[in-house]
Amino acid sequence: MTIIAALAREPHSNFQFQQVSLAELRPDEILVEIRGVGICHTDIAARDGIYGLPYPIVLGHEGSGVVTTVGAGVTTVAPGDHVVVSFNSCGRCTSCTSGNPAYCRDFAVENYIGTRPDGSRALESEAGPVYSHFFGQSSFATHAVVNQRNVVAVDADLKLAQLGPLGCGLQTGAGAVMRSMRCHAGSSLIILGAGPVGLAAVMAARIQGCSPILVVEPHEARRTMATDMGATHTIDPTADGDLAEGVRRIVPGGVDYVFDTTGRVDVIRSAIAAVGCNAVLGLVGVPSDFPSTFR
Ligand SMILES: [Zn+2]
Ligand SMILES: [Zn+2]
Structure with missing residues (x-):
């Protein structure tokens, strides 16, 4: 499918809205239609090259939205659920299995390399690769591919567009x-x-x-x-x-x-x-x- 994303192309430049194509969901992935997203200082630092991420990249890591599609292996949320998206974690290391996913031993690979942990990408443009999976979400876009480990369902009567910053700054x-x-x-x-x-x-x-x-x-x-x-x-x-x-x-x-x-x-x-x-x-x-x- 085609989505619209705000691409960072080089340090200290404006984000540019552009159509990009989104690959098929994997069994453990979730497609979220983004309704709101905070802008954290970490997004700006990443845009400006502090983390050495490849360009062009879709940043954004305080997203909230509505689940539209889930992979066959997803059990925690369903289409229509309202969710807040936070950082990703591996779920296997000693930090994750002891209830401390914020200290995941693979935190960098799960959140900061511009691809899934296995090096694959979900986004592409006519001009070539578009890097994604920033904090397991890249939510400066109409849609984000996320993992069931980094979404939290929220009550549908809350103001969804305002909830994204719960996923980073507020928590x-x-x-x-x-x-x-x-x-x-x-x-x-x-x-x-x-x-x-x-x-x-x-x-x-x-x-x-x-x-x-x-x-x-x-x-x-x-x-x-x-x-x-x-x-x-x-x-x-x-x-x-x-x-x-x-x-x-x-x-x-x-x-x-x-x-x-x-x-x-x-x-x-x-x-x-x-x-x-x-x-x-x-x-x-x-x-x-x-x-x-x-x-
Ligand atoms: Zn942040
Ligand atoms: Zn972990």
């Missing part, structure tokens, strides 16, 4: 607070950055019963959103002086948890000066100079 922020760091009720937390990942962490911290919940964010509109979503205090790092002093005025003994979404080493270092005893630091932003960052 990253909420998962860090609720699962990886397991912030406990009554604990204090600083969240660095109030983009979607940080705001998801705010909502999760409120659910966990954390207090106070401090958010460090330079943009006023985002600080306002953070407050609306449950932050008890917000700090403007461009205007409110030394971060650690500001935090310690609110939590004199230092905070129990720091969650960084900025990937900025200067911000992370200043927050470390605000932690208390036995504190936990969670990092999800990737600093641009990562190898030398924490020497």
